[in-house]
Structure formats: C-alpha cells, structure tokens
Amino acid sequence: MQQNKPLALRILDGISILLIGITTYLALFVAPTEVTMGAVQRVFYIHVSTAWVGMLGFIAAVIPSIIYLRTKDMKWDRIEVAAVEISSVFFFLAIVLGSIWARPAWNAWWKWEARLTTAAIAELLYFAYFMLRAGIDHPERRANFGAVYALIASVSIPITFMSIRWVDRTLHPVVFGVSKATSEIEMAMTFDMVKILLFAIFAFSIVFIDLFWNRIRLGDLQDKVEQLKLKVTS
Amino acid sequence: MFFQEATPDTSGYMIAGYAIAFIIMGIYVTSLYLRYRNLNRDRAMLEELDKPVSEVEATETKPKKPVKTVTKKGRKK
Numbered sequence: 001m002q003q004n005k006p007l008a009l010r011i012l013d014g015i016s017i018l019l020i021g022i023t024t025y026l027a028l029f030v031a032p033t034e035v036t037m038g039a040v041q042r043v044f045y046i047h048v049s050t051a052w053v054g055m056l057g058f059i060a061a062v063i064p065s066i067i068y069l070r071t072k073d074m075k076w077d078r079i080e081v082a083a084v085e086i087s088s089v090f091f092f093l094a095i096v097l098g099s100i101w102a103r104p105a106w107n108a109w110w111k112w113e114a115r116l117t118t119a120a121i122a123e124l125l126y127f128a129y130f131m132l133r134a135g136i137d138h139p140e141r142r143a144n145f146g147a148v149y150a151l152i153a154s155v156s157i158p159i160t161f162m163s164i165r166w167v168d169r170t171l172h173p174v175v176f177g178v179s180k181a182t183s184e185i186e187m188a189m190t191f192d193m194v195k196i197l198l199f200a201i202f203a204f205s206i207v208f209i210d211l212f213w214n215r216i217r218l219g220d221l222q223d224k225v226e227q228l229k230l231k232v233t234s
Numbered sequence: 235m236f237f238q239e240a241t242p243d244t245s246g247y248m249i250a251g252y253a254i255a256f257i258i259m260g261i262y263v264t265s266l267y268l269r270y271r272n273l274n275r276d277r278a279m280l281e282e283l284d285k286p287v288s289e290v291e292a293t294e295t296k297p298k299k300p301v302k303t304v305t306k307k308g309r310k311k
Contacts, residue, residue, distance in 0.1 A: 020259075024252070028252070033241065034241075035241050036241070037242070037244060038241045038242045038243060038244040038245070039243070039245040039247075039248040040244035040245075040247040040248045040251070041244075042248050042251075043247070043248055043251035043252070046252070047251075050255070086262075089258065089259075089262045092258070093254075093255060093258050093259070096254055096258070097251050097254070097255060100247050100250055100251045100254070101247070101251065103247060104244040104247050211262075211263075211266070214266055215266065217270075218266060218269055218270050221270065221273045221274070222273055224277060225273050225276050225277050225280065228277060228280035228281065228284060229280060231280075232280055232283050232284050
C-alpha cells in the first residue's frame with residue numbers, strides 16, 4: 001500500500017497513529033476516574049468519538065450520493081462507498097463499546113431502549129446497503145441503487161441522534177445538549193473530562209479523514225482492475 | 235456521607251473495551267492493506283496479459299547462438 005502513496009497521505013497516516021496514541025494516553029492516565037462507574041467510564045471517550053465518526057460518515061455519504069445521481073460519474077459512487085464502509089466499522093465499534101460500558105453501569109449488555117434500538121437499526125440498514133450492492137452485477141445499476149439507498153438510510157442518523165432527546169424515559173445519558181428525559185446514569189462531567197472528550201472527537205475525525213482517503217484510493221484501484229479485466233476478456 | 239458507596243472496580247470492562255477497539259480498528263486497517271496489495275497484484279497480472287503478443291515475444295525470446303553444424307568434411311575417417 002506504500003507503493004505510489006502521496007507524501008501528504010503518509011504524513012496523515014503518521015499523525016493519525018500519533019493522535020490515537022495520545023487519545024488513549026489521555027483517556028487512560030490523565031482523565032479523572034468517575035466516582036459511580038469507576039474505570040469503565042474511560043471507554044466513554046472512544047465510544048462517543050467512534051459514534052461521532054460513524055454518524056459523520058453516514059451523513060457525509062449523502063453528498064456524493066446526490067452528486068452521483070445528478071452527474072452519473074462513478075467517482076462519486078466510490079466516494080460514497082468509502083464513507084459508508086468506514087462509518088459502518090466505527091458505528092459498529094461504538095455499539096460494541098456501549099454494550100461493554102452498559103454491563104457494569106446498567107447490569108445488562110443490552111436494553112431495548114430508544115438510543116440502542118435506533119442505533120442498531122441504523123447499523124443494520126448500512127449492512128444491508130452492502131448486501132444490496134453485492135447482489136447487483138451491473139456497475140451503473142449498482143451505483144444507482146446504492147446512491148438512492150444511502151439517501152434513504154441517512155434518515156436513520158438524525159433519528160438515532162435525537163432519539164434520547166425526544167423520549168420521556170431513557171437509560172442512555174445525553175452528553176451534548178439538554179434532554180427532557182430522565183436518564184438512569186447521570187454523568188457530571190468535569191472540565192478535564194470535557195477537554196479530553198473534545199480532543200478524542202478531533203483525533204477520531206482526523207483518523208476518519210485518513211482512512212477515507214485510503215479507502216477512496218482502494219476504490220480507484222478496484223475500478224482500474226475492473227476495466228483491465230473487461231479489456232482483457234473482450 | 236456514611237452511606238456513600240465505594241467506587242466499583244470495573245477496570246476489567248475498561249481493558250476489554252480498549253482491547254476490542256484496537257482489535258477492530260486493526261482488522262479494518264489490515265483488510266484495507268490486504269485488499270490494496272491483492273488488487274495491485276491483479277493489476278500487474280492483467281497489464282501483463284494485456285500487452286500485445288509481439289511485445290511479449292520480444293521480451294521473452296533471447297538472441298540465439300549460432301549452431302555448429304557437423305559436415306561430412308569435418309568427420310574423421
């Protein structure tokens with residue numbers, strides 16, 4: 001993968017690794033221990049950041065989908081797939097980390113409450129996106145269906161984000177903004193916690209950009225190979 | 235104050251969380267690397283197949299050495 005890799009991307013790779021390392025250090029050794037939940041609360045910094053990156057990518061995939069449907073340029077289809085793929089991985093990670101955090105906090109790995117249910121539906125919708133694409137052989141039809149599907153699936157993201165703000169009763173705490181619901185976990189975040197959380201969100205955003213760039217390059221190469229295959233077999 | 239519970243020891247869950255986070259991210263980055271490497275191999279192979287036949291022959295055939303022919307004159311009786 002190092003072959004013909006732009007220098008800027010190599011630098012970004014290095015910065016991303018460094019930022020992940022700093023975030024882990026800050027979360028594990030610098031952040032204060034939460035009194036009621038203990039050490040497991042440190043998972044929160046990665047959980048929120050991965051959820052943020054997941055949602056960011058799903059929403060970002062809307063832009064190339066619209067541009068593809070207007071221009072029919074396959075480049076935009078590759079960008080859309082890259083965004084959805086990375087976001088699916090990070091959103092899955094956010095759900096798994098949330099479950100690990102929930103076990104000692106709620107005494108259960110999973111509860112069918114508003115945030116968890118909507119997040120699970122959103123993730124399954126995006127898994128289905130890849131199944132849909134895998135089922136269509138014709139590249140243009142695949143891109144068309146993929147773009148329309150990505151647009152429809154993106155509706156699930158604001159619903160997931162707002163779910164705990166709309167319902168009256170929820171287990172999931174609201175980190176940003178106010179909620180009318182009363183959560184079972186009341187998190188009183190200190191200023192240090194907020195600073196580290198914001199740094200973690202920034203770090204994972206950079207990681208997302210880095211992976212996004214790498215994934216787009218992979219898509220471009222995939223396209224070249226497909227074209228060569230057609231040329232050789234014809 | 236007397237009824238305040240001690241902070242629970244949940245460090246096992248924390249370690250599990252970070253381990254899983256790094257494993258999943260590692261698997262994804264490895265998958266990106268492997269897919270890119272395999273596609274590069276495929277591209278090299280397809281480009282080789284796509285070369286015109288004359289070009290392939292020119293690169294594959296080596297200059298032939300002159301073959302010594304044995305004639306009747308050269309034979310000892």
